[in-house]
Amino acid sequence: MPYAATDDGCRLYYEEAGTGTVIVFVHEFGGDHRSWEPQMRHFSRWYRCITYAARGFPPSDVPTDPQRYGQARAAADIGAVLDAVGVEKAYVVGNSMGGFAALHFALSQPQRCLGAVVAGCGYGADPARNATFRAESAVVAEAFEREGAQQMSTWYGVGPARVQFQAKDPRGHAEHVAVLAEHDAVGAALTMRNVQIPRPLLFEMTDELSRCEPPVLIIAGDEDNGVLEADLMLKRTIPRCGLAILPRTGHVSNLEEPALFNLFVERFLLGVGNDAWTPRDRRAMSSSMTGAVAQPE
Template identity: 55%
Template sequence: MPYLTTSDDVKLYYEEAGAGTPVVFVHEFGGDLRSWEPQMRYFSRRYRCIAFAARGYAPSDVPGDIDQYSQAIAARDIRDVLDALDIDRAHIVGLSMGGFATLHFGLDYADRARSLVVAGAGYGAEKEFEDTFREVSLEVAKQFEAQGAEQFAKTYSLAASRIAFQVKDPRGWLEFATMLGEHSARGSALTMRGVQARRPSIYDLETRLKAMTVPTLVIVGDEDDHCLQPGIYLKRTVPASGLVVMPKTGHTLNLEEPALFNQHVADFLAIVEQNRWLPRDPRAVPAQIMKTS
């Protein structure tokens, strides 16, 4: 089994397939590297694709110290994956927790990013729900420890933003829920406390986001309520960004609508490779309604 070692001596399990320009996939809290299988199969036909299990997700190490989990460390782990695999720059694709890590990677290591796909990133970002999100995150961590992953997955997998997935693809949703139940309860609790509950709101990063020039594609589902407004905010704030809103779709974007997700990401990567994904033309002034002179 292939492992790499991070700069703070944590072993991360990874898989790769294909050849060409590197694409790194960064998974969500409720998923793991297996969640990217539809993308690994599709994009490895023309790219070198890498997916890794985040710290806290077996078979990667599960450090026991909460100080080994944070948003900054999650972004640094992506850098360490590139370093360990001798990759100078890569396209980074992340969902939810992985989307936040991808966004922070663009802020902290812009010179290492060919592009960013930030999908389903928004939970905890809305200022009016910031305290509530942290409280719920701590309760989720508590329940993972109290019930174990296999039992608590039955509850967590039925969150409002997962229902669209269950309705349209019961088999896919059940596979997702089953994999969630196989996670380390300890790793999930530490990740929730160390990363999710302590990460900054993207609204607090406005100055840095406005200065980030990495080509960025933001993707949200229209039934993923707590990601819609943050997605629009990112579109309005990140200079070279585009926004895709997927209809009748919840949080688990890449598994719920794999063909549509792949199409949008493939088109984005192709445009970036041609150096044609540019910042918004300054003549397109957002406040203008109609031109009269």
């Protein structure tokens, strides 16, 4: 099996398909590399597609040292995967935990990021709600250690932003929960405590976000209540940013609505590839709703 080596000696399992410009898919906490199968099959017709299991998620290594986890480390691991496949630049597509990693990769290594699709990103981003997010995340980490992945998947897999998937596609949702049930309890708990809980708050990063160089597409389900306010902020702050809202959709939008998700990603890739994903027109940022009030130059 192919593995990418990180600078701290962690091995990251990856899979690839197709040829051409590279797209790297970065999974959410509740999934693993298999969570991108609808996208791997679709986009590998025209692109070289790579998906990998994050550290802590077998068959990647599961470090037991908490210091070997973190948001900066998650972003750097994307670069390690690119190094392993001999590629300097790529598009990065991530959901939830993977969306945070994709966004931080665009900020920290803009020279390697052709563009970033940031889906399901925003949990805990608001300082006013961060304490609640941290408390619930701590419960999840403890549940992995106390109950094990198989048992806790029975309730985590039907959370408020995952039941939409279950209602639309019970078979697909069952496959999604089965992946969650196979998580390594140690890796999942360490990831929750050392990546999810302490990650920087997006609402406190507006200066950095306003200087984001790569183009960005934000994707959100309209029933994924933990991300909507943050995603509006990201749209308004990142210069070359678009926002797609999928109707009656929850957190795992790439699995719940693969056709819509793929369509929006395709349009993003087409726009970026043709230099059409430009910064927002300054005239659209007026405080006037109609243009009736003159704005300063």
